Amino acid sequence: MSQSFEEISAQLKKRHRRSARMKWMTMGALILSAAFLVVFISDMVVRGWPAFQQAQIQVEVSYDEQSQKLPLAAVDEDVRPLISRGFFRPLPRKMENNPALMGTTQTQWVIADSRVDQYLKGNEDRLRPADKETLQALVEEGRAELKFNTTFFTTGDSKMPELAGIASAAIGTVMTMLVTMAVCFPIGVMTAVYLEEFAPDNKLTQLIEININNLAAVPSILFGLLGLAIYISFFGVPRSSPLVGGLTLALMTLPVIIISTRAALRSVPDSIRHAAFGVGCSRWQVVRDHVLPVSLPGILTGSIIGLAQAMGETAPLIIVGMVAFIPDASISITNASTVMPAQIFTWASEPNSAFAEKTAGGILVLLAVLIFLNALAVWLRNKFERRW
Amino acid sequence: MNIVFLLFCAVLVVLGGIAFTLSRAKAARVRATGTTMHAQPDQYAWFAVLVTAGPALLVSALGAFVLLLMGADIPTFYLLAASLVIALIGLVMGLNQVRSDFHARRAIEGVIRKLLAAAAMISILTTLGILLSIISEALRFFQMHSFWDFVTGTTWNPGASFLSAAGRGDEGGSAAQFGSIPLFAGTFMITLIAMLVAIPFGLGAAIYMVEFAPLRIRKAAKPVIEVLAGIPTVVYGVFAALTVAPLVVDIAGLFGLDASYSNALAPGLVMGIMIIPFISSLSDDVINSVPNSLREGALALGITKAEMVRNVVVPAAAPGIISASLLAVSRALGETMIVVMAAGMRPNLTANPLEDMTTVTVSIVAALTGDQEFESAQTLSAFALGLVLFIVTLTLNVVSVFMIRRFREKYRVNNL
Missing domain, CATH: 1.10.3720.10 (MetI-like)
Structure with a gap:
C-alpha cells in the first residue's frame, strides 16, 4: 500500500497523459468525420463542375432543299463530325415550321459532339486526327469554346451525353413530391393530433405508437416491395408513374412527419390549453385555434426535413420502376417518369465516361436543393421557435 | 368520365352551400325568437354540411373501391346519382336537426375525432400492408422452392428460373x-x-x-x-x-x-x-x-x-x-x-x-x-x-x- 510521493506523482502524470490522449482521440474522430465531408464535397465539385460547361461550335448552317432532305448537308463536311447528331435531327422540322429560314445561311453556335466536349475538357482523346486538326483551327479562331451548359438544365435524358439533362427528372421529382406531401402531410398531422390531443391511453393507442416507431426504422426498400405488391399488382396504379412513387414515399415519410409533429405539439405548454378550455372551447376548438397555430413552425420544419429525405430516396422508387428512360418531361402524375436520384443512378451505370460528369453534376444540383431545404427548415425553426 | 366527375363535385359543393346557408338562417331565426340553443348558428350550419357531403362522399368512394377491386359492374353515372340522392337526404336531415336541444358542436366534434382516429389507423394499415404483401408472395415462393434449401443452401443462382416459368423447366441447363x-x-x-x-x-x-x-x-x-x-x-x-x-x-x-x-x-x-x-x-x-x-x-x-x-x-x-x-x-x-x-x-x-x-x-x-x-x-x-x-x-x-x-x-x- 505504501507508495512514495514520487511514485504517486509519476502515476498521476501518466493518468493525466492518458486523459489528454482520450481527449485528442475523440477529437480526432470528430475532425475526421468533418474532414470526410470536405473530401466528399470537393470530390463531387471537381467531378461535377465540367457538367455545367458544354463545348459549342460556331458554324454556318445553310437551310436549303438539300438539307431538308439530308440534314447532315447543312454544314461543311469537315466540321460535320464535330457537331452533335442531336443538332441535325430536328433541322427538317425546324425548316417546315419556319419557312422564312428556307434558302438562307446563318452563322450560329451549335452544340458540339461529346467527344469534342471531352477533348476540350482534357479528359479523353477519341477524336480522329483529322477532326482534331479542324477543331484546333476552330479553337484558335475562337469558333469553338466551352460555354455555360444550358442544355443540362432544359432537357431530359438522352443517349447522347451532350444532350442529356436533368430537367425531366426535376419535373418528375416535383410531381412525385407533390403526391407525397399531399398524402402524407394531412394524414401525418392528423395522426399526430389524434395521438397527442385526443387519444385515450389504451392498448390500441400504445399499439399505434409502437407501430409508428417501428415503421420509422423499416428499411426503405421494403416500402418499395409494398408499393409493388399493393399499389401496382393489386390496385393497378400505373408503374413508373409519379403517383405510385409518391404514394410509396408517402408511407415512408409518414412516421417522420408524425414524430416531428408530435414533438411540436408536445412543446406547446398546457397552460394555453387550460386557458382555452377555461373560456369554454371544445377540444377541437382548442386544437384548431390555439395549439396548431402555435406549433405550426415546428410542424413545417419537420415536414420539410421529411420532404428532403423523401426527395433523396431511391431504393423504393427503383422497385416501383421509376428508373425509366425519360427524354421528355410530362406534367402528369400517371405517365412514366423519373426522379433526380434515379436519374443519377441511371447515369452512374452508363458505360460512356462522358456520363460520369453528368452524374456528379446531377449530384451537385440535388445536393444544392437538399441543402437549401434543410437550411430553410433550420431558418424556420430559429425564426419562429418559441421557448416557453 | 371526367366531366361527370367534375359535375358531381360541383353539385356536391352547391348542395353543401345550400345546406350551410339554409340551416344557418334557420338557426338564426330560432335564436331570434329568444330560445336558448346548444350551439352557435355556424356550428349548426357546419353540421348540416357534414351530413350532406360526408355520407355522399363515403358512398361514392366505397363504390369506386368496389368498382376497381371486385370489378363489379356498377355504372359510374348511377353510382354518382345515388350519392347525390344520399346527399339530398342528408341535407333534409341536417336541416331537421337545427333544434334548440341538439348539440351540434358535440356532433361535429365526434365526427372530427373519428376522422383523426381513422388517419391514425393508416400507420397500422401500412404495417399490415407490408406484412401481408411480403408474406403472401414469400409463401408463394416457398411453394415452389423448399424453405430449407432457402435457409441452408450455399448457391444463389436464380438466373435459370425463367425457363421453368415458361414451362420449359426440364430442357437442360442448370436448375435455378x-x-x-x-x-x-x-x-x-x-x-x-x-x-x-x-x-x-x-x-x-x-x-x-x-x-x-x-x-x-x-x-x-x-x-x-x-x-x-x-x-x-x-x-x-x-x-x-x-x-x-x-x-x-x-x-x-x-x-x-x-x-x-x-x-x-x-x-x-x-x-x-x-x-x-x-x-x-x-x-x-x-x-x-x-x-x-x-x-x-x-x-x-x-x-x-x-x-x-x-x-x-x-x-x-x-x-x-x-x-x-x-x-x-x-x-x-x-x-x-x-x-x-x-x-x-x-x-x-x-x-x-x-x-x-x-x-x-x-x-x-x-x-x-x-x-x-x-x-x-x-x-x-x-x-x-x-x-x-x-x-x-x-x-x-x-x-x-x-x-x-x-x-x-x-x-x-x-x-x-
Whole structure:
C-alpha cells in the first residue's frame, strides 16, 4: 500500500497523459468525420463542375432543299463530325415550321459532339486526327469554346451525353413530391393530433405508437416491395408513374412527419390549453385555434426535413420502376417518369465516361436543393421557435 | 368520365352551400325568437354540411373501391346519382336537426375525432400492408422452392428460373437455385465493416462533443454532422463506386493484393461513414442525459476526466449506446443504394473483403428490375428475402427500444 510521493506523482502524470490522449482521440474522430465531408464535397465539385460547361461550335448552317432532305448537308463536311447528331435531327422540322429560314445561311453556335466536349475538357482523346486538326483551327479562331451548359438544365435524358439533362427528372421529382406531401402531410398531422390531443391511453393507442416507431426504422426498400405488391399488382396504379412513387414515399415519410409533429405539439405548454378550455372551447376548438397555430413552425420544419429525405430516396422508387428512360418531361402524375436520384443512378451505370460528369453534376444540383431545404427548415425553426 | 366527375363535385359543393346557408338562417331565426340553443348558428350550419357531403362522399368512394377491386359492374353515372340522392337526404336531415336541444358542436366534434382516429389507423394499415404483401408472395415462393434449401443452401443462382416459368423447366441447363447463405454472408460482411467504421468514429465524436468540446465547437459541429446525415444514399453510392473502390484497389495493389473493383470493402467503408452521424447524434443524446451528479461524484473522488468517461459515463450510458448501435446495424442491413452501386452482383461465400460479394438488398433489386414476369420464382424470391430482412430489422428495433427504455427508467430521463 505504501507508495512514495514520487511514485504517486509519476502515476498521476501518466493518468493525466492518458486523459489528454482520450481527449485528442475523440477529437480526432470528430475532425475526421468533418474532414470526410470536405473530401466528399470537393470530390463531387471537381467531378461535377465540367457538367455545367458544354463545348459549342460556331458554324454556318445553310437551310436549303438539300438539307431538308439530308440534314447532315447543312454544314461543311469537315466540321460535320464535330457537331452533335442531336443538332441535325430536328433541322427538317425546324425548316417546315419556319419557312422564312428556307434558302438562307446563318452563322450560329451549335452544340458540339461529346467527344469534342471531352477533348476540350482534357479528359479523353477519341477524336480522329483529322477532326482534331479542324477543331484546333476552330479553337484558335475562337469558333469553338466551352460555354455555360444550358442544355443540362432544359432537357431530359438522352443517349447522347451532350444532350442529356436533368430537367425531366426535376419535373418528375416535383410531381412525385407533390403526391407525397399531399398524402402524407394531412394524414401525418392528423395522426399526430389524434395521438397527442385526443387519444385515450389504451392498448390500441400504445399499439399505434409502437407501430409508428417501428415503421420509422423499416428499411426503405421494403416500402418499395409494398408499393409493388399493393399499389401496382393489386390496385393497378400505373408503374413508373409519379403517383405510385409518391404514394410509396408517402408511407415512408409518414412516421417522420408524425414524430416531428408530435414533438411540436408536445412543446406547446398546457397552460394555453387550460386557458382555452377555461373560456369554454371544445377540444377541437382548442386544437384548431390555439395549439396548431402555435406549433405550426415546428410542424413545417419537420415536414420539410421529411420532404428532403423523401426527395433523396431511391431504393423504393427503383422497385416501383421509376428508373425509366425519360427524354421528355410530362406534367402528369400517371405517365412514366423519373426522379433526380434515379436519374443519377441511371447515369452512374452508363458505360460512356462522358456520363460520369453528368452524374456528379446531377449530384451537385440535388445536393444544392437538399441543402437549401434543410437550411430553410433550420431558418424556420430559429425564426419562429418559441421557448416557453 | 371526367366531366361527370367534375359535375358531381360541383353539385356536391352547391348542395353543401345550400345546406350551410339554409340551416344557418334557420338557426338564426330560432335564436331570434329568444330560445336558448346548444350551439352557435355556424356550428349548426357546419353540421348540416357534414351530413350532406360526408355520407355522399363515403358512398361514392366505397363504390369506386368496389368498382376497381371486385370489378363489379356498377355504372359510374348511377353510382354518382345515388350519392347525390344520399346527399339530398342528408341535407333534409341536417336541416331537421337545427333544434334548440341538439348539440351540434358535440356532433361535429365526434365526427372530427373519428376522422383523426381513422388517419391514425393508416400507420397500422401500412404495417399490415407490408406484412401481408411480403408474406403472401414469400409463401408463394416457398411453394415452389423448399424453405430449407432457402435457409441452408450455399448457391444463389436464380438466373435459370425463367425457363421453368415458361414451362420449359426440364430442357437442360442448370436448375435455378435459391440458397440464401452467400447473400447473408455478404450482407453481414459489409455491415461488419460499416460498424467497424461507424461505431468508433460516431461514439468518439459524441464523447468529445459532450465531455470535452467547448460550447463553440459543439455548436459548429452539430450542423456539419446534420449535413452528413442529409446526404442521399445514392450520392454515397456514386462516391463509393467512382472514388473509394478504385482507391481500395490501388491501395491493395501497393501491398501486392488483388482486389476486385466491386469489392466489399468500399461499400462497407462508405456505409460506415454514412452511419457515423446516426450513431453520433443518438449517443450524444444518451451521454447528455447521464445525470451530472454521477460525473461530479466521480470527479470528487479525484479521478481524471478520461477515467470518469471510461468508468462512469460510458457504463451508465451503455444501454443507450448499444441501442443506438443496434439501430445502426438495422440501417446497414437494409441499406440499398450504396451496395447496389458499389458491391458486386456475384453471390460469393468468402471471408475476404477485397473480393466482390453481393447482399440481400442487391438481390432484391436485381430480382425486381429484370424482365421477369411477376409470377416467376426469381421475382418472388425478392419477397422471401424481404421477409427475412423485415424480421431481422424488426427484432433489432424491438431489442433497441427495450434497451433504451431500461436506460430511461434507470435515470428517469424523459426526452429520449
